[in-house]
Amino acid sequence: NAGVTQTPKFQVLKTGQSMTLQCAQDMNHEYMSWYRQDPGMGLRLIHYSVGAGITDQGEVPNGYNVSRSTTEDFPLRLLSAAPSQTSVYFCASSREFKGGYTFGSGTRLTVV
C-alpha cells in the first residue's frame, strides 16, 4: 500500500520555467489537495478536488494549475516559475469529507 506518492522529491527550476509536480494515491480517495509549506506560514491551500473532473481554488492559487482526470492522479502545474514559489509542496488525500488527510512526503522546490 503506497499511500500518497509525490515526485520528484527535489527540484531546482530557473525563473520562467514550467514544470509539473506529480501526485498519485492508490487508496481510491475522492478528496485531494495541494498545499505549500513556508516557514512561519504553516500550510496554505493551493487547489483542491472533491472527485475526478472537479477542482477548485484554495487560498493561494495564482501561478498554479491543476486537473483531475482520474481518481488516482492530481498533478500540480507551475506555469512560469518565480522565486516566490520556492517552497515545500505537499499533496494530500482523504476518503471522505469528514476524514483525516493522508499526506505525501513532499517536493522541495527551489526557483532561482
Place this chain on the structure above:
Amino acid sequence: AQSVAQPEDQVNVAEGNPLTVKCTYSVSGNPYLFWYVQYPNRGLQFLLKYITGDNLVKGSYGFEAEFNKSQTSFHLKKPSALVSDSALYFCAVRDSGNKYIFGTGTRLKVLA
C-alpha cells in the same frame, strides 16, 4: 471564511509533565477539526479529529483534544509528555465548503 489560529509558535514542556497546544477556530456552521504532527523532513501525520459527539476525543500516541464550542477552541493535550513528542503540530478546520485550512503550526519541544 474559516480560519484557524495557533497562538503559540513554540511550547516547551518538561518530560513527564502534561502538555497543551492551543488552537482556536472561526467557521460558519458546524466545524470539523483536526490535529496533525510533522516530524523533520516528513509529511504530516493525522493524530485525531472532532466531527460530533463527545467533546473529548482521543487519538494516536496518547494524544487527546478537547472541543469547546463556546470558546471556539480545540486544544491538543497529553497527560505525560515524551521527548519523542517533540515535533511541529498543526491544527486544521474543514467547513461545508470543502476547504481544509491549516494553522501556522506550533513547535513542541519536550525537555529531558
